[in-house]
Amino acid sequence: MAEFKAVHVMQLPNSASDDASRALWKAEILRLQKVVEDRFGTPITEAALREAIILKNRERRALANFYRVGQLNPPALSGSDIFKSSLRRDLPLR
Secondary structure, X not given: OOOOOOOOOOOOOOOOOOHHHHHHHHHHHHHHHHHHHHHHOXXXXXXXXXXXXXXXXXXXXXXXXXXXHHHOOOOOOOHHHHHHHHOOOOOOOO
């Protein structure tokens, strides 16, 4: 499969109840971080993660508010209008 598309397989613990499982989880997350950084050529920092989470949460709230427009009586937008506009979710929210 890796011949056609980049693949990263993680070895995950069966439980999180003991120190060895948590150590394995942390090691796998750090290994994934390195793979992603190398693949995309950008460092992953705690500050960048926090900023991305804030941005994604803003996007989710905006989308939820947008979908509420369809719940108005009478609706301000039809279901097909909402669907068509949702196809443009690839545009960044800034």
